[in-house]
Each structure stands twice: as C-alpha cells, then as structure tokens.
Amino acid sequence: MKSGILKMASWGLLAVVLLAGCSKKNDPDPDPDQNEKYVVITMSENTLTKPGYATAFDSKPIGNISNIAAGTLQGMGMGGWRPYKNWLFKMFNTSANEKGIERLNVSANGVVTSGGFLKTNNTINGSGNFVVQNETSGFYWDADKPFMIQRFNPTTLSRTGEWDFESNIKKTDEGINNQSIGQHFLAVKNGKLFADVHYGKNTGAQSGMFDDFFSGIYIAVIDIATGNYEKTINYDNTGGIAYINDNEMYSFDTNGDLYLVTQGRSAIGGKSKLLRIKAAATDFDAWEINMDDIMTGGKFVSIFADNGKLYTTIPTVALTGGPTGNINFSEIWEFYVIDAASKTRTKINDLPLVTNPGAAYGAQKLDGKIIFRVNAPSINVNGYFELIGSGASPVFNVSEGGSVSGVYKIEVDQ
C-alpha cells in the first residue's frame, strides 16, 4: 500500500475534524407587523419534565397546524400555563422544568423566549403555586418556607416579601408530617387572599399529594391590604383541594362566584367535589356537586365557569392509577356542562373521549368563545373545539409538536 494514500487520508480526516469544530449561527428570520398573537403550547412527550413547544401565530390558528416553526420556543414544563392578561406564566421553567414562576416573552416578530424566572424550592410539589392580583402584586408558595405566603411583583417577576402564618396554622397532631399554606390553592377575591391550609401525612416529594390528615379541606382567608390572617374556613368530607400544577382547578364565574375542585381522598378520587364560595362571601356555601353521585371511582380535574355554566370533564370508567393506570393518558374523559343553579348535567355533543387535561385547561375562552382542549390520539384529534349550541366543532388541530396543552391570545408591543 502506498504511504501517500494513507498520508492523504489521515490529513483529510484531520481536516474534517478541524473544520467540524467551526460553526456559524443562523439567526431567525423575523416577520413583523402584528401586535396580536395567538400562542399555542404543546407537550412533545408524556414525561414528567413535560418537554414541548410554544409558538406564536399572527392570526387565530385554524385547520391543521404545526406548532414548530422558526421562532418557536422549545423547552420543558410545557404541560400548561397560567396566563394573566398579556402575560404567559408557567409554574415550571423552560430550561429544566424547575419549580417557580416563569414568564414567556413573545416578540413582535413572533419569537417566543423564556423571559424571567422566580425560583422556588424544586423538590416539593406545589412549590411555585401562585396567583397574580394585579400588575405589581402577586402571591406564591415556596416549600422552603411552608408556613409563609411569598409576595412578588409580576412585572419584575421578583420576590418582594413574605407573610408568616406559622402561629395561625401550625398544628402538632401526631401523624401530621407536612403542613403548608398555599401549596395547592391560591385565589384573590374582593381584596382577600384565599390560600389552602394543608395538613398531610406524607414526607418528601409526596408531601401534600393526596395525603389529607383531616377529613376535609381548609382555606385561610387573608386580608391583602393588611396582611392579617382573618380566619380559616373548611369544608368537610372531601380532600385533595385543587392540585400542584398550572391548572389551578378553580374558576370565577361571570358574577364573581368562585368554583373550585377537590380531587378527593386519593389520586383516583373518592369524595371529589365541586365547591363554591359566593361572590360576596368569604366562606363556602352549602352548594356542592359530588363526583361519587355521578361516576363511582371518578373525580373532577378541571373546571371553567361562565354565565352560570360549569364546564368540566367526567370520566366514563373508574379511574386507575399506577404505571399502567388510565387516569392520565387514556381516552376516558367526556366534557359536560353543568348548570350551577339546577346542577343539571349535559354532555357536550360532537366531542370524542379525551385524555386528562392534566396541567392544561380543559375548557377556556378564546375570542369570546368557549373552547375545549380535545386530545384523542386514537382518532388523530389533538386540538381545540369551539362550543356551538349544545355541540362543538373543531377550531384547529395540532399535527406537529405533540399533545396540545394551551392556547391564548395576547397583545405584544410593536
């Protein structure tokens, strides 16, 4: 063999190695001129880090759409969000699904980026649970200070202080292994902060996860102006108030009534209920809807209230948990509308069985219309349907980017 061939080949390989070490960056191609953006998020994989995409559209998405394009943000924690006016907040950051409060920025040319992050304890579920009061005031729970409510400025997305309620809520009962205020439920109503008070039996990451020590749920009522702890209200014979991800599992009706979900005594339900605090009240009224009366072995996981109607999902079979359970990714959930006054329950027509919305909203409003998140992989449906009369029709279907987990309209600065 000629040495020259080997020599050329070796130098050629060397050149490949060295050339490959160089690279250039491609800048995204901007496309300006819109100040209204419809932002869609999807979850590309059903893992707990919730990887996925967020894409800004210049107009309302219709038909089949891709949720991956130039300007799309790819990251983690894309299972849902908590929008407030023109802000898109998430409880998990894009870079690593860390717990806290993150805001997504959308530029005038539609580039989505992560725009600030307020970090909280990253191990205990519910850490980073938050509510925005207005542009300069918000509240959240940080598991590193379980007896405190943390305050933050949503504009700067920075912590501004804290309220300590240890003396108001701490209990010493044998068997209580975790306690918190605001871990699962934070709502602002008429100048009051409503924060769940939890006494749980679990430790570690399972703290606060369907581990109610008492037979009911507790909510602290705090005067926001003074920071005074006014009282604790409770509702017995239920458990598992709201949850620990972006889907708050409560909704204010048009008249100001607050409806909230309790998931029940275990992850697969049992005494799961819809409860109500009237607009002018600071305590529960006697109104309730018990899932056990509707579907044995079921639970509520979603609620949207509008004009006296409650839009929610109800399972068609008993829920099962564990690695092979049906609760999250099986198509077993149906959409219903419940008349709050009469408690009459009506199935929404034209919608297939869907998966659990999880951290996403099951129902919401977009451009004044009620829309439903419809994820039914077995029949290639993955998008939103719009309520029309007693039925629904497709708005858009996401064909690229994974399971749809949110759509929201914002206005961005030019």
Place this chain on the structure above:
Amino acid sequence: MNAGLTYRRLQKNHRNIACTYCKLAAFLIAFSFVSSVAQAQEVTDTFKVKELETIHITSKSATQQAAEQSIKASVVDTRQAYQQPATLTELINRTPGMRIRQSGGLGSGTDISINGFQGKAIRYMKDGIPVDYLREGFTIASIPVNSLERVEIYKGVLPVALGADALGGAVNLVSRRAQPRYLAASYEIASFNTHRATLSGFYTDSAKRWFLGMNGFYNYSDNDYKAKVKVTDPNTSNQVYDRVRLFHNRFTNVYGEMNAGFTNRRWADELAFTVSVFDLKRQQNHPALMTDPYGAVTGRQSSVAPTLRYKKSFLQKRLFIDQFLAHNTVRVQRTDTLAGRYDWYGAFYSIPGRVGESRQPALSDIDYTNTTSRTYVKYLLNRRHALEFNNVFTEVRQKGTDPYGPKLHNTDTSVISLPAIYKKIAAGIGLVSHFWDDKLETAIMGKFYHYRSSGTEAWQARPILKTDAVTQTGNNQGAAIAAKYNFTTQSFLRLSAELANRLPDQEELFGDGIWTVPNFNLSPERSLNINLGYRVVNTRKDALEINGFYRRTKDLILLVPVQPPYAQYHNIQNVKGFGLEADGVYHLNSIIAVNANFTWQDIRLFKLSSSADGWQNNARLRNTPYFFANAGIVADIGRVAFKEDRLKLYSHYSFVREYYLETIPKRLEPGGFLGLFGSSSVNTELIIPNQHFWTAGFNYAPSGNRFSVGVEVKNILNQDLYDNYRVQKAGRSFHCKINYTIQ
C-alpha cells in the same frame, strides 16, 4: 511485527534474518505455552503458527488479533497509556464510533454510545464475563488504565463467547495479566485533590502449576472544580449565573481483587478462585440536572464477590470448557435526611420539619443479590471449523429497607422491602469457520433469551398499592453472521449482520437506587444491525479503517429525564439509521505520528404509530450525538538524555457537534453539509453545544519501562464542557503520574 510475512519477504524487508529466526523461535515457544493453557481462552488471547508450503508466520498480539477478527471490534491498547494520566473514558472516546458521556468528574456516571446505540444496549464484560454483578464497583468511570491489558469494543454483533444480549455492542475489559511474573504500581496526583493508585501483580511457579494474582486500585477526588450554575438571589428569588466551586462532590472508590489457582493439571487447564472487594462512596452535589445544590446527599456501594472459573480441554484439545460462577450481594445505600438545604456557596439553611434535600428523602439500605453462571463450550470440528456454545444465567434479587421510602398506601409497609426479582438466560450457539487458506473467516450464530422480572415502582408521587406490582416475562431469539475477507496480509473487508434482541437489564428495570428510577414496563429491544468495514495497514503501521453501519431497532431503550431529579429508561418505538466512521494513523517519520477519526451517524425515528407522535418520524434520535471526531499527534523520542530513555509527547483534540436533548423535526435541523453547520431555527435551551476538548502531555521513562513519569493537562482551553444536559464537567486540570514495574 506485521502479519504473515514469508521468509522471502522477511529477507527483503528486514535487515536481520537472524533476528527473525529468534522471533520465530520465540513465537513457537509462546505457542507451546499458550496452546496448553489458552486454547481455552478465546482466540483473541493466543498466538497462532501454521505450516504451509512455505512457512507463514502469523505473529499478532492479542490486541491486534482482537482488532482483526471477523466480528467488528476496536481495541484500546491500554498498555500504551500506562505511563500517561489518561482516564479510560478519554482513551475510549478517541476510538471511532465511540462516545462516552460522563456526568461530572472522576467516578461520575457514564453512558457509552456505540454507533448510535447507548445505555445498556452496550454490555460490559470483564474478561469475557458480564460484569453486572459488580454494579458500580468496576466500571469504566473508575477503572484506572493500568489495571487493564486492553479494552475490546465490539460494535453490533458479539462473538458467541461473550454471549450477552447486547444490541449496540459490548465492551470487554481484559485484565492485566500479560507477564508470567510482575508487580506494577502507579500513582497519580491531579487537580481537585485527585489521587489515583493502582497495584497489580502476578506470580506463577516455574512449572506453571499454580499462580497468585492481585489487582487493586484506589480513586479519590474532591471533584471540587468550578461550574457555571444558576444561583438564586435570596431576596428576589431571581437567578443569575455564577461560577462556583462544587463543594459536595467527593468520590472515593477502592477495589481489590485477589486470585489464586492451578494451571496445567490433569483435571484442569486452569482453576481460578477470585475474591473481589470494593467500596464506593459518592457525595451528590446536585440532582440529574445541575439545578439545585445538595450538601449532604450521599451514596455508597460495597460488596465482596467470590468467583470461580474453571477451564479444561478434552479430546486432544478439540473440546474446551470454560465455566464461571459468581454469587455475591451488592449493598447499595443512599442517605438524604438533611433538615434543610444548601445554596451553591455551601451555606446551610435550616427548614424545620423538612427531611431530605432531594425529592426523595432516604436512609435506604438495599441488597442486590446476584448469581451469575456462564458456561462456554467450544468444539473444534476440524482444522477449519469450530462449534461454540455459550450460556449466561443471571439472577438478581432486590430487597431493602428505607424508613423514608414510599410505603404501600395506608400501610407502614415500605415498598422497597417488597422483593423484586430479575432472571435472565442468554444462550448462543455458533460456528466459526475458515476458508481459502484463511482468506475468508466466517461466524454464524443463533441466540436465545429468556427473562422474568417482577417489582413495584414507587418513585412517583401517588398512592402505591400492592397490586401495582408488575411482572414481565418473555422469550426472544436472535441470529447473526459475520465474515472477514483478507485481500492481502495488509487489508481486509469485514461484514457482519445481526437480528438481535436485548432484554432490559436489572438497572433499567430496578433503577440504580439513587437517581435512575424503576420502569418495570420496559419491553425488550429488537434490532437489525449490519456493519461493513475495510481496513488497510502498511509496514510502517500506517493504517486506515472505514466502517459503515445500518441499524433498525424497535423499542429502543433510552434513559430520559423524568421528574427532576430522576431519570428513567423508556422504550422509544422505532429507530433506524446508518453511520460512517473513519480512522487513520500516519507516521510522518520514525518519531511523529498523527491520527484522526470521525463518526457521523444518522439515527432517526420512524414508523411512530401514535398520531400524536407521527410528526417525530424522521427526526433524529434525541439526546444522541451525531457527529464527533478526534485528532492527535504523538512524538515518541528515544535516547533523549540516556541510552535507554524514552520521551513521548502527545496532544489530543476531541470535538462533539452540538445536539438536542429533545426532538426537533428534520426540516428544522441545523443545515450545512451533514448538518454540521449552523443551528436549528427553533429557539431551544435544550441543547448540548459544540464541545472542544484539548489535552496535551508527556511521559518520560529514563530506563526502559521500569519507571516512568507522565504529566498531562486536560481541557487546556478551560472550556465549559457538557456531556449531559446542564451537568458541567471539570475545567482545565493538571495531572502527574508515576509508574513502577518489576518484571
């Protein structure tokens, strides 16, 4: 010496014929010794002498033979690095087609990738035996190169003798035992308070009737290098980047192995009894991603592992049996009970009522009881054909305690106290043949696998019921063929193909008791693998090798991050792809040699059945490097200051092209030739950027190989290096190593 030279060619090419005769005599002596003991061993460990019309002498080292067998293998000759402070992972990473990703400093977890396959698809062997029974006590992350004779890396098809149910390949760590009698020691001191020592020796009587051997190593490192992390402001809770020194990242590992036995007996060619002891302690400074600082989380593994190996030839050495037995318990402990938390600067904050820094407080003590039996039988049908049979039985039982661990719902029963079992049989039978005066070598084999596992996943925050226990069982078959055609003594073509199955291994099912959580729903991985390669070498040892591969895999098992800090093995539905790798070495003159290699692979998802995932078809397999390359230059200078001294100067550069942690559609991938330039237009943070790793050093031996000293600087450019997402490796570091050998 090069292969297959006739006397005529020897006369032509060598100046000293007498020397050649001496070498021939040496080879014949070696043959007579080796054939008595080591016909038993795989062909790779023998010398061969054949008589033809004119005498042909085939005198290749075991390393060369391993590299040139019909089944594709790369060989890392660790002897060349004994004098250097190089780590095993660095040496392997300089091999084409190979990429080892390490999550941090010395001793941190490794994930090896061969031709695009990774994780447990690659099996680790120690002297041909699956080394799972030693868990982390004996891994490429911690084994010093001085403990090994060589490393054989099989890509795709495995020889029957290895018998493992691997898909992507296997790494066979061959213990150092080259000399009849020797004692060798080495010590390395390096940055970050790193200390590594080895001691190995072997003694046999003059009649070679018995032997004693030992092999041990000690690793210690504070691993307190600086890392760029996000630090949280205690007032605003916002984060800024800062470079902080890791403060709870110490790794300590001691491993000792004593063996004794008999050789050349009527009843045994070799009977070896070995006791391996190890103790491994690891501080954990952060979870799977470098998101949160831990200051008190620790892990520990320890075991005493007795093994027995028996080798015997029968029927005039036509029948050979090699039996290995191991039974041991590996104790795995994890402690996370801190009532508070640390920040990245090492400051402690008390949190009343809190137990543990991670998501899962633990005071766990888990026993993994392993039983491994490997039976290898070889029968020489005639001079050209040999029949081989290999069977590996593995059983692992897990049971432990953890007062902080998950409990069965509404009970005080710890889930970890429930027994979990894993049993596996991997059997293979094959025919190795030689045709046309050994110009063509072939190997045909069939494999059978059976496994059964049962256990309960308990890591998710959910009620755990006794009925959640999952039992899996299955049978699988596989077949493979390999052929090698020698065009000349200096060039050959090699082709192998395999339709194989790989069973989930114990760690994939059970987790590692620390950050890899169980998944008892894993299915076996199935794959069609084809390799084609050409190698040419000349008398100056200039060499060029080009290999291509094709893979088509169903249910690929991949480690993916799940709920932080945990990762979990998942089945990825369908993956296919091809790749090309090239490796060359060229000697500029008698002193300086340059080498380079690259690997480019195009591993993609396909035929995803779910409509929700259909868009991922034809996308690259996530979290998998698709281009990496190495280049090096070595100068080997003799007579620098003394008559027998030797100075070796070297420098190595490694490059890994940026790749993505999560799926990116093909149309949005980086452009340019083979995707080597630019970046995706998707705005992503889930990216591992281009990596440049440059190392340089020298070693000097003043008088033969008895004593040497080596100095090396790693990561000269002090780059922020990441093998795994957001887990930074050490910056620039300085290493010094001395060796002393008595033979």
